[in-house]
Amino acid sequence: MSADTSAPESLGLFPLHTVLVPGAAIGLRVFEPRYLDLIRDCGRSGRGFGICLILKGEEVGAPTTAAAYGTEAVIEDFGRGDDGLLTLRVRGTRRFHARRVRVRDNGLQVAEVEWCGSDPDEVVRPEHGLLATLLQQLLDHIGGEHAKAPHARLDDAAWVGWRLAELLPLQDAQRQELLQLDDPHQRLDRLLALLP
Missing domain, CATH: 1.20.58 (Methane Monooxygenase Hydroxylase; Chain G, domain 1)
Known part of the structure; x- marks a missing residue:
């Protein structure tokens, strides 16, 4: 039996007062520098970011306390709103469990995540x-x-x-x-x- 040597994957978090489920799409307006940086990094790397439900705190300002389980969001479309803010359409893909969360200097939360298993192909009972x-x-x-x-x-x-x-x-x-x-x-x- 060999030990698992794979390092936990890190994922930038975008905590919200909503729950994104796999396959669902939501719209976001992005204006805080920490999230603009996150979106830029995701665009460069072709990766998604994590959306977790806020348990304590607000979407804007100080880092929040978020649920440990969330969903990876991938960017499907982006544009500019009438107010000049970046708008995104994201879709939920894989579920994850955040094992440890650290806060960067800019206030962005980054989690070490374990991916949850894919849904099995099961027929409705x-x-x-x-x-x-x-x-x-x-x-x-x-x-x-x-x-x-x-x-x-x-x-x-x-x-x-x-x-x-x-x-x-x-x-x-x-x-x-x-x-x-x-x-x-x-x-x-x-x-x-x-x-x-």
Whole structure:
């Protein structure tokens, strides 16, 4: 048995009062120098950055206390808003667990992260069929990019769970709890329990 000699990967963090789940896209306005530096570094390296839920503190100003689990965000598009600020469209990819966080001189938090495993290819179980139906109705009603997904995606337990976590009017703490679950069926169980 050999010891794991791979060093933890470091990832710049962009803590927010929101939870980004894998496959979801969000828009950001970037104006603080520490985050402009982070975005520039990501552009140069072709890497993403981490989005974590803020547990204590504000998005602007002093470094915050953020959740240990987050999602890597990759930049899909960027531009300038009417106010001249940098605007980004980012998409959630891999989940991570931040093991240690240090704060750079400019206030940017950088975490040593362990990547969570990829979602397994699992079929929606019969007891979660209601959730796949609910997602289909939501997508039919609101449209958007996921409405164009192949119908077979509604059989994918992980995809159904992430889309419901993204689209349902959940509290951030509930979304964070879903993000931290590794098993897609446990995620669907939790979603069923959260439905009114």
